[in-house]
Amino acid sequence: MNKEQAYSEFWSGFGVLAWEENSMPDDETIQSLINAGVAEAKYPYIAYQVIVDDLGHPVFPTASIYDRSTSWKRADELANDVSERIQKMNTIKLDNGRMFITKGSPFMQHQMESEDMNIRRVILNLGVEFFTEY
Numbered sequence: 814m815n816k817e818q819a820y821s822e823f824w825s826g827f828g829v830l831a832w833e834e835n836s837m838p839d840d841e842t843i844q845s846l847i848n849a850g851v852a853e854a855k856y857p858y859i860a861y862q863v864i865v866d867d868l869g870h871p872v873f874p875t876a877s878i879y880d881r882s883t884s885w886k887r888a889d890e891l892a893n894d895v896s897e898r899i900q901k902m903n904t905i906k907l908d909n910g911r912m913f914i915t916k917g918s919p920f921m922q923h924q925m926e927s928e929d930m931n932i933r934r935v936i937l938n939l940g941v942e943f944f945t946e947y
Contacts, residue, residue, distance in 0.1 A: 816865040831859035856881040871942045878935040910945030
């Protein structure tokens with residue numbers, strides 16, 4: 814597994830739709846994923862950054878959890894699941910080394926989307942270190 818695939822595998826492990834933020838699918842594709850049983854609904858979902866480098870050059874990507882609700886409950890629960898997994902996990906094996914994910918500071922912050930007051934966004938700050946030669 815390469816670095817980009819490792820990001821995808823990590824974020825896909827939370828039981829909700831997750832994709833790289835520059836590859837957001839259209840509504841028809843999202844509905845087909847829901848119909849296939851990949852997720853129960855469009856919301857909540859995770860959009861994450863893919864930033865890579867090599868040994869000695871940590872990177873600091875963000876991920877966003879989006880939920881459509883009048884409450885922060887589901888988004889916060891998902892953010893807490895991410896936090897717990899990061900705290901408990903070891904390094905992720907790659908084809909050419911390993912990758913280690915840590916929580917950034919601040920780890921989590923709320924943001925409202927102005928065009929729809931029911932869209933809740935939780936921004937997660939991470940640190941990622943690659944133990945690779947290239």
